[in-house]
Amino acid sequence: MEYILFNRIALIRYVNYLVESLKSCSQKEKKAEVINMPRIAIVDDQEEYLEEICNLIEKFYFKNGIPYVVNTFSNAQLLLYEMEEKLYFDIYLLDIEMPGINGLSLAEKIRSMDDAGYIVFITSHLKFLINGYDYFAYQFIPKNNLKKKLISTLESLQKRLDIEEEKFYQICTNHRYEKILYKDIYYVYKDEKYAIFVTQNGNIPIRETLKNIYKDLEQKEFIFIDRGYIVNVVHIMSLYKNTIYLRNSKNLKISRTYTEEVKKRIHTYWKEHTTNGRDIHT
Secondary structure, X not given: OEEEEOOHHHHHHHHHHHHHHHHHHHOOOOOOOOOOOOEXXXXXXXXXXXXXXXXHHHHHHHHHOOOEEEEEEOOHHHHHHHHHXXXXXXXXXXXXXXXXXXXXXXXXXXXXXXXXXXXXXEEOOHHHHHHHHHHOOOEEEEHHHHHHHHHHHHHHHHHHHHHHHOOEEEEEOXXXXXXXXXXXXXXXXXXXXXXXXXXXXXXEEEOOOHHHHHHHOOXXXXXXXXXXXXXXXXXXXXXXXXXXEEOOOOEEEOOHHHHHHHHHHHHHHHHHOOOOOOEEEO
């Protein structure tokens, strides 16, 4: 079940954000307030906990005037069905003890498809804590301290999401304004006079050179793999010989000229942002 929630404060903030964003096109030095609408998945086989978690989430975001989306799942397989359709979340709140696929096994499957989302385990038994960190869990929340711990966890996660949301590529023309979040960009490629942004929300063409686009991007996250391709390292799941494999199931060839530099940059990024399920094979 999915809920998209705005309250009056959130709606006012969102409208103000759109107004400021339009102003920033003609006055680029002005930084608009960033509104992040987090997507949250909750997986728990006990209906009373699903309801309690939803109520706490609503309380937190209502108080802070932030719109959000929450999906609830009564078992792990239902979430996996959604993820197989490329529906990913910013935050995964997982019960550990569930019939069928338990929370730890679910986290492993999530990490094989999405290494960017934040995993939070909710459990009655902290004996699972050590194993949970194998999947780079952001936090463990004991069910007997759910209210206090969940609110503090949401506060720290929202700060992180706001920082991520501030990183974007901005398109400004006389007839068009568009913000493309870095985290949504898989890669950018050259197509005659256009550069095509391949994103989680579809392809976005703009009339610009890759060289100029690269100058405006955060270069720790983006790399040239060929004269005609810039790739977001965040979405690279593995590299084999001269081919990279992306989260969106796309495979791209690395030009011989760029091979060593690409391997070096990928290795450096992964070392700084260690996650499961990614390998380099030469």
